[in-house]
Amino acid sequence: MTSTVLADPLDPTAIQASVDAVLNRFLTAKARPHAGAHQRYMAALLQDFLVGGKRIRPLLCVTGFHAAGGQANTTEVIQLAASLELFQAFVLIHDDVMDASDTRRGRPSVHRVLDQEFRRMRTDCDDRTAQRFGTAGAILLGDLALTWSDELLHAAAVHGTRRTAVLDHLDRMRTEVMIGQYLDLRATGDKHTSVEDTLTVIRYKTAKYTVERPLQLGAALAGADTPVLEACSAIGIPLGEAFQLRDDLLGVFGDPAQTGKSCLDDLREGKSTTLLALALADADPAQAARLRALVGDPRLDLEGAEEVRDIFTATGARATVEQMITDRYRQALVALDTAPFTPAAAQALSALARQVVRRTS
């Protein structure tokens, strides 16, 4: 009797490699010579953009697939996972345009790259024209990423009730993240947002989009029943909230060399985070006045950011957010403990959960 050692289908590195292979094959085909110079340029730009992503959603999608009894990593589950990563590229590219963020993943954001490309191409152009080209081109590259994420999914051979279930979750996810972004936009710069309101934004913009739906999409592909799908929510919502709360902390207290983002962007933009709402609620009048003056100031400098961080710490807001992350992480683990998942998937999800809340980038 020969024994075959099978690769662990839940190994994160192997999943990331499979997803990246699908993404590279797809985008290389989009950049083929007869597609024309401009499509090739856009496809290459998107390929560059995808380098360095954490592939959180693909990992959760494949884990959800196994949680619901999916067996080997089929072409279909990897295509679905890869399509989520292309969708995420769309979200980030448009997000950077909307927030006017100049960096992403330690490199210039897409609208900045296109701005520079235009200046090389049209050496006599003025700043306004180059900036407008950058913005418009990034809107289009985001649109392409969204439509290509769909195209990648169209290629997956999923039929019947499983297809209906997958598309249903996908449709919900896409609307939720867009409405979540709109909520975020409305709250930005509003210094009277309640802690409760910031948690509503987080739920839509991140918790459902980043964790609950990717788990459910994978599970739906494996033909999950209602208890499995509900367990994905019970774990996904608190874990996703913890993910965003960690993101908010990293956006202000993180090391830009590790996060790849400036620690000024969120503050200059006046992002209405739970951290800020908590600090404003517990600040004394002098601290509150400083916060209102500094947060949302597009000219905020490193010294000003340091002052904001000190107030976040002094008011106890930072510690409260850390505690909220811990609470939600525990809540997710409790839900995971009773989830009707396969043991291997439950174990993999537990490891992913730890990574999501403890990350430094």
Added chain:
Amino acid sequence: MTSTVLADPLDPTAIQASVDAVLNRFLTAKARPHAGAHQRYMAALLQDFLVGGKRIRPLLCVTGFHAAGGQANTTEVIQLAASLELFQAFVLIHDDVMDASDTRRGRPSVHRVLDQEFRRMRTDCDDRTAQRFGTAGAILLGDLALTWSDELLHAAAVHGTRRTAVLDHLDRMRTEVMIGQYLDLRATGDKHTSVEDTLTVIRYKTAKYTVERPLQLGAALAGADTPVLEACSAIGIPLGEAFQLRDDLLGVFGDPAQTGKSCLDDLREGKSTTLLALALADADPAQAARLRALVGDPRLDLEGAEEVRDIFTATGARATVEQMITDRYRQALVALDTAPFTPAAAQALSALARQVVRRTS
């Protein structure tokens, strides 16, 4: 024997009414009370935006369906046609953001509506913040329109090879229009674009997107074979080019009361149209200098626009574009004459073609 009078399935008014009914039902469901205030607001904004569209793509889609032997107007073909209209809403909303156009269909464009909404909501805001909210919100509403156009299509019960054929044409169409928009963007403000280059932009941005693909999508849904799909291209490309050339003329010479768009937008933006390329090619040095000074000037006034129009007429560019429209219209009719289409669809398409090239709005 009783005789039943059946409604003509190719009657444009009836098709538009069916498409509008599907769109209204879909968006009303999106605006249902438990969707939350913000989704309701966005769905209502999209519903408003759709009022007054010409429904050219849905009409062509349904005509293509009948051309390939489709019988009654099934739920599926109307859903497909309606989904093209939602996709077009996405294209226009993002286009207005990219071009910074303030009006669309005689009303403020979406980013202007949202800019005003923000000023009502946050009375102490500055201009820059309101404008950025308008832009970001319009990007999101466009994203929603794109994703909802997909969701509407997901609801259509299309399976097997017909589904594959429809999705294949849809995927091509979406990439083509985005790459076409990118080409347009690169050419904008470039006063050295050749007539040939402007026609390449037109082919991608409009001819394929507005005519060829909608015809093919309808035809594919009816199970069209290759000769039918090729006939859609042979008719669609010249007709679509004529459509865009007419659009370019209307953008400059049209009556804003009829077009619903300012006759300054294209000129201020420095849109690289065939009309402009022809005028620059045939202008004497004094005319060329005036064109270069006026076109692309964001402060161009009505008097300046009048001067540009005079040069377009004096150089013969306007007459040449009219002739190009006539040539392409004839070419489409010749292709239609030998197309393997059902006679009723051929007749309906001939009427649509006339309308497309002779329109004043």
